[in-house]
Amino acid sequence: xxxxxxxxxxxxxxxxxxxxxxxxxxxxxxxxxxxxxxxxxxxxxxxxxxxxxxxxxxxxxxxxxxxxxxxxxxxxxxxxxxxxxxxxxxxxxxxxxxxxxxxxxxxxxxxxxxxxxxxxxxxxxxxxxxxxxxxxxxxxxxxxxxxxxxxxxxxxxxxxxxxxxxxxxxxxxxxxxxxxxxxxxxxxxxxxxxxxxxxxxxxxxxxxxxxxxxxxxxxxx
Numbered sequence: 605x606x607x608x609x610x611x612x613x614x615x616x617x618x619x620x621x622x623x624x625x626x627x628x629x630x631x632x633x634x635x636x637x638x639x640x641x642x643x644x645x646x647x648x649x650x651x652x653x654x655x656x657x658x659x660x661x662x663x664x665x666x667x668x669x670x671x672x673x674x675x676x677x678x679x680x681x682x683x684x685x686x687x688x689x690x691x692x693x694x695x696x697x698x699x700x701x702x703x704x705x706x707x708x709x710x711x712x713x714x715x716x717x718x719x720x721x722x723x724x725x726x727x728x729x730x731x732x733x734x735x736x737x738x739x740x741x742x743x744x745x746x747x748x749x750x751x752x753x754x755x756x757x758x759x760x761x762x763x764x765x766x767x768x769x770x771x772x773x774x775x776x777x778x779x780x781x782x783x784x785x786x787x788x789x790x791x792x793x794x795x796x797x798x799x800x801x802x803x804x805x806x807x808x809x810x811x812x813x814x815x816x817x818x819x820x821x822x823x824x825x
Contacts, residue, residue: 606643606701606788610636610682615703618680626678633665640682640701643794648686650798651697655805656689681705694812697801706788708797710804711752711778712811719815724759724772726814731768737810742803743779752776777811779804 613636617626626633641662648660662684669675681702688695698709715723727734737743738750754773758764762772781800787793817823 605639605791606793607639608789610639611703611785611789614680614682614701617678618703621676621678621680623677637665637682644684644699646794647699647797650794651686651801654798654802656693658687658689661685661687688808692812692816693808694815695804695808697804699797701788703785706783706785707780708783708800709778709780710801711776711807713752713776713778715775715777720775722815722819723777723811724762725819727768727771728762728766729819731771733810734768734771737806740806742806746781746800746803747779750774750777751780752778779807 609632613629613632616629617633620626644660644662648657651657662682663679665679665682667674667677667679669677681700683698683700685699686697688697695711696713698713700707700709712719712723750771753775755775757773758766758769759772762769766772783793783797787796
């Protein structure tokens with residue numbers, strides 16, 4: 605479980621985001637991080653019941669401030685991600701725990717040029733398939749529709765008046781679900797979070813099929 609002392613530490617870190625405070629309270633950080641790491645390992649086990657995971661990555665609490673106007677040295681949250689296994693299972697999971705801002709996310713944060721072109725080509729020819737996926741009961745129940753950065757106009761090579769221009773403008777393809785602090789610190793949260801990830805499967809299955817086949821539906825070796 606994620607316990608109240610862990611969220612108390614993160615809340616106080618946000619209000620005292622400096623090295624002196626952090627060093628003074630480092631034993632609290634180490635205890636909280638150990639708890640988060642155990643939570644993440646349990647989450648990976650839970651997700652492995654319904655998907656194959658290649659690896660689990662926990663992100664460092666230390667911020668890279670070299671190119672940022674915000675010089676706060678620490679992230680006031682714990683976060684991690686999981687990559688789905690093999691080239692046939694595309695997409696990844698992300699979990700972010702912070703007081704007042706916890707959420708689960710999944711999808712395609714930064715598709716490369718070839719993948720983005722393949723996704724857009726598929727949408728241009730068969731937008732109804734993507735729209736059907738987004739209307740799936742699991743997607744409708746757990747998420748607020750497709751999210752991600754978008755172009756302000758049509759992508760190169762696609763007409764501005766294309767019937768699916770609302771989908772073609774996306775540069776990222778993401779699903780997110782938020783949690784209250786009470787949910788995060790309740791018994792059974794790790795199973796609830798795993799269930800949210802499982803609800804992404806219709807979207808992942810569709811995108812995986814698109815990204816592992818050519819425009820004729822032939823698997824890419």
